[in-house]
Amino acid sequence: MPRKFVVGGNWKMNGDKNMINEIINNMKKGPLDKEVEVIIGVPSIYLTYVKSIVPDTIQVAAQNCWKVPKGAFTGEISPAMLKDIGVNWVIIGHSERRTIFHEDDTLVADKVAHALESGMKVIACIGETLEEREAGKTEEVVFRQTQALVPAIGDKWANVVLAYEPVWAIGTGKTASPQQVRLVIASC
Template sequence: MGRKFVVGGNWKMNGDKNQINEIVNNLKKGPLDENVEVIIGVPAIYLAYVKSIVPDSIAVAAQNCWKVPKGAFTGEISPAMLKDVGINWVILGHSERRSIFGEKDELVAEKVAHALESGLKVIACIGETLEEREAGKTEEVVFRQTKALLSAIGDKWANVVLAYEPVWAIGTGKTASPQQAQEVHSSLRNWLSTNASPDVANAVRIQYGGSVTAANAKELAACSDIDGFLVGGASLKPEFVDIINATK
């Protein structure tokens, strides 16, 4: 095994400097499990500020970036810009980008490819809606979304974390049971073994995202194919420390 547990906090469009200072001070107090990689996804306008106050042991991620280095793309930011202000991670393909902003598999793949080429590390998100789950299409959707990423990632799997996020469990208070989550993670790893390589399948870290809280984190973390979490709302709260420490 040997996959390092990785916990991401996706702040989404939340926070001001006061709240950010509170969150960062809480993380500094910790104590945080040293065996866990911690990454916080910060609104673009605060990336440089958070980078300047957060301990070096915590990575800072952008929540999105565009697929080319520069140009006439009003409102977008490029991987080159992120690197320029010391940011080394980006979250791409989040369900909100897909559902609200209409990002298709192909666009997500183009963004992932360019981010990796630019030297960023990527948390690439996949997951099905409630309608798709109830129609028995979970694997079909998750495999389709991952297939789109294969050529984009190429041989750069060491710089990618996959985040499986059942859309029906994001911000709804519903969580996939540990059994449901483990089942999808295991199926995805088997699919990767066949379609990427057994080495990739064994090494890639797959996070679970979808209403993760301090109350359910330990049970989820105990599943053999769950290698971490991508946490939404709870990453803004003091309980984020307990989620980071879920494997202790």
């Protein structure tokens, strides 16, 4: 069976209930293509609320999770906790997590592996910084990040979406052109 086309949006650390209601009401007006899987990444504090108002045709994703089921990890959320509230998707390796919080390829792979072992579906982010891009290292960086994920994913590729998310395009007003995205995808 061919994979559905996936469209995802991540709210990052933005919004309140009024904004959420406005977004969800607009999405409900829609028609959404039944052949497209729509996933929205929601701040953790709003996961349960969004799950309660979103149509079944839209999936809700957590924006992060930790690499173990439980323990003394203040502020972290485990995949088991997410599953417990009905969230089946999680975004891992987002550019801000990699750059600001210094999450390296090994940690990202550990998180992906645990999320998949816990029955989650994963949006695994890959992408280079502006400095890496300008140095001509885009393919090298994306290849390295992808290769770190391969053993973590194993035979669970049906539950993973790779998202090319160049760090240089996040919050800068710059976007990757379709040609730039195609070149990166071809190198994976």
